[in-house]
Amino acid sequence: MAIHPIADKILTWYGQHQRNLPWRKTRDPYRIWVSEIMLQQTQVETVIPYYKRFLTRFPNTRSLAESSLDDVLKVWENLGYYSRARNIHAAAREIMTKWKGKVPGTMEGLLSLPGLGPYTAAAVLSIAFGGRVPTVDGNVRRVIARLLPSASPFISARYRGASLP
DSSP states (O other), rough: OOHHHHHHHHHHHHHHHHOOOEEEEOHHHHHHHHHHHTTTTHHHHHHHHHHHHHHOOOOHHHHHHOOOOOHHHHHTTSSOOOOHHHHHHHHHHHHHHTTSSSOOHHHHHHHHHHHOHHHHHHHHHHSSSSOOOOOOOOHHHHHHHHHHHOOOTSSSSTTTTTTOO
C-alpha cells in the first residue's frame, strides 16, 4: 500500500524529531493505558516522573487493582485532575474482574472502562495492539489544519491556515 505524500512527510519529520519517552519503549497495554491517562491535560515533561513512579509502585493491573484508592491518590498527588486517578483505579478493578486481568483489546471493551473515551481507547488499541484505529486529538487537528487548511471543516478556526514552524 502506498503512503500518502503528506503521511510520508509527517513520518519523516517524526523519525528525525521524536522524543525519547518511556512509554514509547513498550507495547504493554497497561503501560500505554497509564501513559495515555496521565497525558490527558498534562504536559509530557510533567508526566515522565509520575509515570515512572506510578509504574514502580503499581507495575501491573493487579497491583493497581489490589491497592487502596488512597495509595493511588498519594502516588498521583500533584499531577492534578484526580478523577483520572479514581477512574484508572476503578478501571483496573474492572479489568481484574470482568476481563480476567487483561486490558481489553477491542474498542468496545476499552470504552466500557471508567475514564476511557474514544481517543484514549484508540490510542491504546493502535499503540499496544497494533490496531489501525485513527486517533485524532488537538495536536493532530493542528497538523491537519496547517497542511490542509481548506479540507478541515471539523477543525476549529483558530488552527486553520496557521503556518508550520
